[in-house]
Amino acid sequence: MVANLKLWRLLMPKPKIAFYWCASCGGCEETVVDLAEDILGVVEKVDIVLWPVAMDFKYKDIEAMPDKSIVATLLNGAIRSTEQEEMAHLLRRKSQYLIAYGACAQLGGIPGLANQFPLEQIFQFNYEGGPTMANAQKTRPQVTTDDQGRTPTLPAMHHVVRSLDQVVEVDYYVPGCPPTPRVTRTALTALLENRLPPKGSVIAPDIALCDECPRKATKPANIAFTEFKRPHQALMDPNLCFLAQGVVCLGPATRSGCNAACTVGGMPCTGCFGPTSRVRDQGLKILSSICSNIAPKEEGEIEKVIEGIPDPVGTFYRYGLAKSLLRRKATLPSK
Numbered sequence: 541m542v543a544n545l546k547l548w549r550l551l552m553p554k555p556k557i558a559f560y561w562c563a564s565c566g567g568c569e570e571t572v573v574d575l576a577e578d579i580l581g582v583v584e585k586v587d588i589v590l591w592p593v594a595m596d597f598k599y600k601d602i603e604a605m606p607d608k609s610i611v612a613t614l615l616n617g618a619i620r621s622t623e624q625e626e627m628a629h630l631l632r633r634k635s636q637y638l639i640a641y642g643a644c645a646q647l648g649g650i651p652g653l654a655n656q657f658p659l660e661q662i663f664q665f666n667y668e669g670g671p672t673m674a675n676a677q678k679t680r681p682q683v684t685t686d687d688q689g690r691t692p693t694l695p696a697m698h699h700v701v702r703s704l705d706q707v708v709e710v711d712y713y714v715p716g717c718p719p720t721p722r723v724t725r726t727a728l729t730a731l732l733e734n735r736l737p738p739k740g741s742v743i744a745p746d747i748a749l750c751d752e753c754p755r756k757a758t759k760p761a762n763i764a765f766t767e768f769k770r771p772h773q774a775l776m777d778p779n780l781c782f783l784a785q786g787v788v789c790l791g792p793a794t795r796s797g798c799n800a801a802c803t804v805g806g807m808p809c810t811g812c813f814g815p816t817s818r819v820r821d822q823g824l825k826i827l828s829s830i831c832s833n834i835a836p837k838e839e840g841e842i843e844k845v846i847e848g849i850p851d852p853v854g855t856f857y858r859y860g861l862a863k864s865l866l867r868r869k870a871t872l873p874s875k
């Protein structure tokens with residue numbers, strides 16, 4: 541009986557898994573490697589059919605595969621270009637489960653902060669007006685160009701950065717910038733053992749980060765902010781809640797599951813695990829809490845306190861602007 545079971549396992553095809561990288565820094569790819577020896581167990585149980593960052597695969601081979609023949613694709617990164625959108629649709633079609641892996645795929649991530657600027661302004665700065673740019677001809681990348689009879693092409697850039705589920709249907713979300721090895725291991729184990737939660741779930745605890753933060757005992761019940769400091773501007777008490785020290789920490793508005801890695805390391809939470817299921821807009825959640833606890837009541841004094849947060853969008857929407865109620869900066873057509 542045992543011998544027959546071993547033979548059956550050997551003969552059964554391994555589930556096909558794909559990894560793909562869109563608009564992101566690549567940290568999510570690294571966290572898969574950070575599984576260390578655990579990745580050997582994963583590789584032993586699955587057939588990786590796409591992982592461009594690590595192995596040589598051809599897109600045409602994926603296109604030739606039957607629809608739904610890939611059990612799961614872990615796609616990281618936001619969607620900014622036409623190529624990324626095409627790959628999102630292709631992998632959605634070929635996969636039984638499409639997993640938004642990491643903050644950029646789940647929420648738009650740091651690339652989503654580009655939604656504060658028109659696309660033309662971004663191109664102008666990066667190819668013409670940047671302080672270290674030497675481009676007298678003001679050359680920009682073109683979607684198509686003629687090169688001695690050949691016509692090479694590049695992907696076009698969309699005007700907004702979008703999260704994966706703003707482009708295609710997503711089955712599950714694995715949060716983090718990047719996801720921790722523990723969360724990654726939990727997601728892969730649930731997948732391989734067919735113990736997946738309800739569709740649409742975020743595979744991380746649905747409680748605020750403060751619950752696992754070692755500083756939670758010192759979190760003040762009532763606080764009156766008279767100033768805001770950035771972490772490099774003062775010597776921080778390693779045991780005291782950051783909010784009690786006048787440092788913006790997004791822990792109260794952020795999902796737990798990272799083992800409070802940043803606060804343990806002496807830095808406030810920046811919100812990369814996204815909101816819990818009870819929060820519609822992570823930035824507004826913490827912004828409303830902080831603003832309601834500013835001590836001064838006169839406009840001028842309030843402004844002095846707020847000046848301690850020089851980049852409100854980057855502070856409160858570092859990872860979630862593309863999925864927020866704001867989503868992007870409104871721009872009026874030129875006259």
